[in-house]
Amino acid sequence: MVYKYSVIGLAVGSVLMTMPVMAEVSSDANIERINVTGRSFNDYKVGTASGAMRADIDLMDTPQSVNVIPYFVTDEQLATNLAEVLVNDSSVTAGTTRWNRQVFSIRGFELSSGNGYLINGHQQWSHYIQPIETLQQVEVLKGPSSMLYGQSGPGGLVNMVTKKPTYDSMLNIGLDTDGYGSTRGQIDAGGSLNDAQSIRYRGVLVKQDTQYWREYSTTEENQQRDRWLGYLNMEFDLTDDVLLSVKYDHTQDKAGIDAGGWLDAQGNVIGSNKTVWDAPWAFTDNTISNLGADLTWYISDKWKVKGGYNDQQFNRQRFDSAPQRTTDPFTNGYNIKPFDRYDDWQHKTAYIDFTGEFNFAAIQHQLLIGANYLDYFYQRQIVRGTPQTVMPGQPLIQPDIDYHLGTKSTASEYQYYGFYLQDLMTLSEQWKLLAGVRYDEQKKDGLGQNSYAVSPKFGIIYSPMENGNIYVNYSKSFTPQGAVSNQFDVNDKLDLKPEYGVQYEVGTKWELFNDSLLLTAAVFDITLENITVSETLPTPIASFTDITTQGGEQQHRGFEVGAQGQLSDNWFMTSSMMYLNAKYQTGDEREGKTPVDAPELSANIWTRYEMTEGLAINFGAIYVGERFANTDNSISKDGYVRFDIGAAYTMDIMGKDVSVRANVRNLFDTDYIEGGQYNMVTIGQDRNFSVAVETKF
Template sequence: MTSGLMVSAALAEESSVSAQYGEDFSLNIERIQITGMNFNNYKVGSASGAMRGDIDLMDTPQSVNVIPSFVTDEQLATNLSEVLVNDSSVTGGTEKWNRQVFNIRGFELASGSGFLINGHQQFSHYVQPIETLQQVEVLKGPSSMLYGQSGPGGLINMVTKKPTYDRLLDVALDTDENGSTRIQLDAGGSMNEAQTMRYRTVLVKQDTKYWREYQDDDAVQERDRFLGYLNLEFDLTDDVMLSLKYDYTQDKTGLDSGAWLDDNGKVIGSRDDIWDMSWAFTDNEVQNLGADLTWHISYDWTMKTGYNHQTFTRQRLDSSPRLMTGSKNPFEDGYYLNAFDRHDDWQHKTAYIDFTGELSGFGVEHKLLIGANILDYYYGQMRQDGEKNQHIMPGESVPRPDLDYRNGDISSQSKYKHYGFYIQDLMTINDQWQVLAGLRYDEQKREGAGQDSYSVSPKFGVVYSPADNGSIYVNYSKSFEPQSIVTSDNDVNEGMNLDPEYGEQFEIGTKWELFDGGLMLTGAVFDTRVTNVTVREELAQPIGDKDFITTQSGKQRHQGFEVGAQGAVTDNLFITSSMMFLDAQYITSAEDTAQLDGKTPVDAPKWSANVWTRYEVTDDVALNFGAVYVGERFANTQNTIVKEGYVRFDFGAAYNFAVNNVDMNLRLNVKNLFDTDYLDGGTNTDVTIGEGRHFGLAFEVKF
């Protein structure tokens, strides 16, 4: 703290001298790194996504949770689902088709508008790589004022690793009892003596063998993934920095569309059974190419602008298994396959420009944000269908069909452009009171659909600090989430244009820093309401080959509270934990959805909680203990099928040592220590089965 005050005083003195003598002083400020003996890796003080700038979380009138990579590295996390388990307000949905669906405070995150990378909207219809991430920020509640189209539950902002001034070279290998392997290389440093050119690169090769088996040849599901990431920084002048980023992901895996549940919520067949054919696969190729420019215009004003082009193509050869109409016993009645070969092409082009600055007026300090952003979206699909409703029996082998999407036509194509303009002011009235006010205007122009959308999204918050280490806040915010068209081929309303969903939220919360700022405690109470809700329901009796119907009618209201703790409890004990209570309901009156009135959305438990701890036994040995609790959830929109609640316990141990002055780390983790049977996210037709006791072993070398 003393060093920080000295730096601030030095800057203030330089500014005063500049003003006094009218000289044009350079903004080239010496970089000072302050470290301590007990570095707190569990607590992060700011979230860049919450306010579109690095503003202290204590001054942010919003519930935000930051999950640092240090914690997820301890947990040997390999995907975003294993990262977000550290926030109880986030629950998982289906994981079929090698993608991951999430809900925040009971609202599903849309793959096109619920995810950000460094503030850029990222189309996330695949398993996001996490090895490139410095931290993951869970922004809770509507964030449309800053980011435009987004859902009422919140956003996930993934912050990537930055180049380093000093040399960095880490090599890591991890494996598990199934024979999976993952090799990682993380390197960085300066490219010239003046350290004005820096880089960071990450390379990952992963071969995963899953525990579930295909019935046609007893083979296990496998995944082959390669990731390459490069970030370059150039100090063009003392005041201007250019950052160039590129990443490439190739991710191919066999398909597992999940398990089926009977009317009592029990798994049909064995927990190991994969109903897809072993020849079914999905092959994703994702590229991001972007640039960001930061210009420190003056001591008080900064301009940031950036562009990102995401190209995401996917081939999916699908066997598409489903139960026969009215059957819950495929071992007697058999089941259907509906094979097809499909190619999807998504193009996301995003750009933004932000001006941030500080000024004083009428005795009030202002932190201003003025900006604009744009999203240019394209989607096209080519598809060829095979035999429909091909009847087979469990264990029966079906040859790979002779299908090629290139022999089909473009079955769907859509384009739109989204523009947004916003202004935000964080006003510091005195040492105890701050007021946040913001307003945004959005337009979405959808080509050929006649579904243009417009919205004005306000945000208002008040922060009261009764003590230096605590704050109490209230906020009001709105969400605006345009919908596209119904694209599912087994939906009665396929091709129907959908109107935007609108949400608003009231939240009151508090944040406290204890133990000299080492531990942060948070709490929030929220009330979120959404109108024009899109609901997809399974039909009681199929209409032809259509099993589902999508409609828009009625409202949702989600109320609840959450608490959290993150940081150091003692010099040797660290913790990150959270708990949420949620009361989520549909409120409908229209005739076609009246049966949902008072029902709870899928995968929205009343209670959920998590904890992960680190106890440093010595300077070289550390132990971890974790637990995840998820209460009862409904597996269908009619609330007739229940997934039981569960508690999962995890354990870890790490040993640090050195060989010839090279630092090394050996880690053993056991997930689901007591081999608990449980059901994870998904509906009664695509539920994810929780894995049993799972061992992971990792070895890391830091050169």
């Protein structure tokens, strides 16, 4: 059955919206105490974001478009991965999920695994499905953020904020399952370990077994995933003014490979929506650990120093069948090129921030002076097997290959560091000025491939009324590009300049209904400069057949609106909408084309209505417009609307809160494609029922 919807109606509906805060703050001496409560049916609106300004500054004082997605909303949605969290922001669009990872774009620019994701402000290597059970909120920082975080893309960043230790004892035990037989068990515990409450902890343990809905072409077996996660965060009040936080998490995640579906020239899925072209013996096995510490010294009520370090170890075995797309796999079969590969990534990050407030020349200043550092290492081993031809429905022999027999590649290493200065100045009750600048340097492989960059940021906030403001900002990003590596290129070995992203943004933010509803809107213009252009020479010059230059541009213009909060005593909602016009200006075959997975219009809405004190119902809708599936824009993916519903009932059993939740995702069983290129598209899941039970002690 085909359903038709009014795009304009959906856009208007998405201008209504919501979200919440999840901690109560109290203080003892100069230590900030955060008491994380259990689930509250009144928490949709979040007031601060720690990532946008590298401090917990009110969103109304942040001259930048920022969306904060709290745990309470995604818990209602029974989200199990980061993709199911980020659907709550229409500026974020999904890409491929190939190799048991997730790719996203913000405002049409794809996020890099190396610098597009932060955890508590630390850059993470995010080449895997990020666990969300440890998160208190997810912050989508839109536009260039290099001034505070160094090399990053022009679209923005995703900052994941982890759960904090609690003063009071808590224990939540949850179990959820779905219509395919997937299960996930969770334990979330916290509290103090001594009477003085100077030592506190928060621990999370997760075991998940996922049965996917898609089936292998050769066996009709379903893809599966086995994951477990351990997380521990300890806080120590070393003195009344010094706080030490130590965090460790470990993820073991093994899953069958589903590189995605294939599209023909008309944009239709080749074969069935359920067909997995990868071999049933193909898998990825990820082992990720993070060990870090943060030390905060409250020098006075207005000044503090905070430093942190994180060591991320990421090891992956990928036993891959590497199926090769063909438009008619059922007649002549399709080819696979198997290999066994081991990847070793190491990310070591550190930072130190000095922040304070003071008055000078009748101006109030909120000052940030800081520096951060990244040490990156990567090495791999790989052994390739003999290519095979596969016929759907016929057995497929697993090759006898072992990555241990391969030769280790030359290690890829680089280090970069940056120094930054930011000042938020309150000029009067109505005017605020933000100014900041950063200097960065990257050293790579000891080969002289060094990159330098200066990243400024400016913002002005005008508040015509106490509950609203209008702001403008200018910000810049940079991404190092390395050197040309092609012996047949005229410019082989040439060091390329970094790509620079420049954004101009004008926005407004308003708090209505006694500050219970936050409305936002922004118009943005982002230009990515120094894009690398590689072309074939019309006439070869000696042995050179190619030429690589820089100077291309990519321009993304659009606007966003959003809302999060409480509309009435019983009605809560979060929603957003984005219009985007994205084009290449490169002078090559991409000229005038639109990047992959950059829809012109997208929108979302999620609501909760409380029928009684213990019963609540939910409704959600996601709209994503038509997107291109290849660079030359000859293949496209249709736009779609997906509807979700849910209900939750909380009861008291023997003095304990017990919650039961049931959700139906993709209520009308709509066929749709989430994202990805034509040879690895992620096909949207059909209608699925989920149920969860949670007990709080």
